[in-house]
Amino acid sequence: MTIVAARLDTEGIERFQKITKKNRSEVVRELVEAGRKHRAVELYRERKVSIGLGAKLAGISLSEFFDLLAEHGVDLNVTLEDVKAGLTTLRKLTG
Numbered sequence: 001m002t003i004v005a006a007r008l009d010t011e012g013i014e015r016f017q018k019i020t021k022k023n024r025s026e027v028v029r030e031l032v033e034a035g036r037k038h039r040a041v042e043l044y045r046e047r048k049v050s051i052g053l054g055a056k057l058a059g060i061s062l063s064e065f066f067d068l069l070a071e072h073g074v075d076l077n078v079t080l081e082d083v084k085a086g087l088t089t090l091r092k093l094t095g
Helices: 010-020 024-045 051-058 062-071 080-094
Strands: none
Touching (some): 024 051, 024 062
16 A cells, blocks of 8 residues: 555544544545545546446445445436447357
8 A cells, every 4th residue: 555645634634533533544544435436426427437447446346336326316327339239249258
């Protein structure tokens, strides 16, 4: 794991610490993880990333990303052509 230095609003971090009863490192990690997931959802919503890349950016599995999108009310960016192409590929792979 790489250590990254960043300037943060310590007052805000301290508020989270008081509410969650967690140490500063735990609070920062949780906030970064939540922000990472949120940004991945936004990028997917904006059609800037695929569903697979969105899941990777969020740091979660594809099925977890599907659930996360549903929680945020985000529709899948899948067209009928995408589904047809997927079925064609599946048929080729399964012979």
